[in-house]
Amino acid sequence: MSRIFINYRRQDSEGYVGRLYDHLSSHFEPSDIFMDVEAMKPGVDFVRALEEAVVACDVFIAIIGPQWLTAESEDGSRRLDADNDFVRIEIESALKHDKVVIPVLVGRATMPLKRDLPETIAALAHRNAFELSHQRFAYDVEQLVRTIKSALLPVKPATKARASSETLRRKMREIKALRDQLFDAKASPLYAHRIENRYFPVLGDGNPDANILFIGQCPGEYEAIQGRPFVGASGDVLDEMLLTIGLKREDTYMTNVVLDRPPDNRDPIPAEIEFYVPYVDRLIEIVEPGVIVPLGRFAMGYILRKYDLPEKKLRIGQLHGKLMQAKAAHGNIFILPIYHPAMVLYSAREKDTLRQDFQQLKPFV
Numbered sequence: 001m002s003r004i005f006i007n008y009r010r011q012d013s014e015g016y017v018g019r020l021y022d023h024l025s026s027h028f029e030p031s032d033i034f035m036d037v038e039a040m041k042p043g044v045d046f047v048r049a050l051e052e053a054v055v056a057c058d059v060f061i062a063i064i065g066p067q068w069l070t071a072e073s074e075d076g077s078r079r080l081d082a083d084n085d086f087v088r089i090e091i092e093s094a095l096k097h098d099k100v101v102i103p104v105l106v107g108r109a110t111m112p113l114k115r116d117l118p119e120t121i122a123a124l125a126h127r128n129a130f131e132l133s134h135q136r137f138a139y140d141v142e143q144l145v146r147t148i149k150s151a152l153l154p155v156k157p158a159t160k161a162r163a164s165s166e167t168l169r170r171k172m173r174e175i176k177a178l179r180d181q182l183f184d185a186k187a188s189p190l191y192a193h194r195i196e197n198r199y200f201p202v203l204g205d206g207n208p209d210a211n212i213l214f215i216g217q218c219p220g221e222y223e224a225i226q227g228r229p230f231v232g233a234s235g236d237v238l239d240e241m242l243l244t245i246g247l248k249r250e251d252t253y254m255t256n257v258v259l260d261r262p263p264d265n266r267d268p269i270p271a272e273i274e275f276y277v278p279y280v281d282r283l284i285e286i287v288e289p290g291v292i293v294p295l296g297r298f299a300m301g302y303i304l305r306k307y308d309l310p311e312k313k314l315r316i317g318q319l320h321g322k323l324m325q326a327k328a329a330h331g332n333i334f335i336l337p338i339y340h341p342a343m344v345l346y347s348a349r350e351k352d353t354l355r356q357d358f359q360q361l362k363p364f365v
Helices: 010-025 046-056 086-096 119-126 137-152 165-183 191-197 221-226 233-244 270-287 297-306 342-346 348-364
Strands: 004-007 059-064 100-105 212-216 253-256 291-294 324-328 331-335
Touching: 004 010, 004 086, 010 059, 010 137, 046 086, 059 086, 059 137, 086 100, 086 119, 100 137, 165 270, 212 270, 212 297, 233 342, 233 348, 253 270, 270 297, 291 297, 291 348, 342 348
Parallel strands: 004 059, 059 100, 212 253, 212 291, 291 331
Antiparallel strands: 324 331
């Protein structure tokens, strides 16, 4: 996951970019900074790779030097006019996906005028620019770092007002009605397996008016036996992570993207996800969370598609720990994909990654 994307033209501003990267690396994790197409492996579709990197970022820095606008290819044509110019491709993607775009002027460059830019990136001329001067480079970078940090800082949603007893009773009735529907869901592709093994469906558990909603993959055997989510080994890991941010399980709501246990502990298949997501959609409508936390790739894929976010084509390895915003029927919400806690059961060294991602939830507790 690269939260900061540095866009530049090598022959125009390479010296400045190296210095800027060194300064930024002292404030941000180097893995959070994407700056060079040479980091891509041979044989990859570089247009697709660049767009994915831009989509995954939060802040896009466009470095503009004195030759940025007029740099030419070997045939004498302006590079910025070429459809395959990576500088142009990256800026087009950033503008298309409404990223925070910060033009950074170096070498006494000035902002290009709208009429001098290709139509697809003309909106860049409307972005307020930031200048890095040679004489006070360190000071200017410090100011830029403050701007970047303010853009990366999550905006805490309005504190969810304590629900009235009447509202809580209504939500509990609605969840009970939904659970009854699930119990009687004979059309489910997993209904026969449920009955054969005397399992329970697992709609969810927790505060019906929670501000944070966790969505996992599907119930394990312990969950299906008890009819409650996250009561097995993964639940122990989840409880440990909640403890690190001072959040009680009973103050959240927990569910899964598939609400019955699949055979042989296998991954859910598309038909199963398709059947159960209307139940999860209804849960979201009832609970009205301010933050949705998809745990694992299946839950993340469902949520990103549901809210049609531009990141929906990316992998969880690119998005875990990245806070995104979306518009739900009940208002603006935040989405924070996190690896499934079961990951720690197979690779203990990933616990630090999971713990670090959970810290993003602290402002919402």
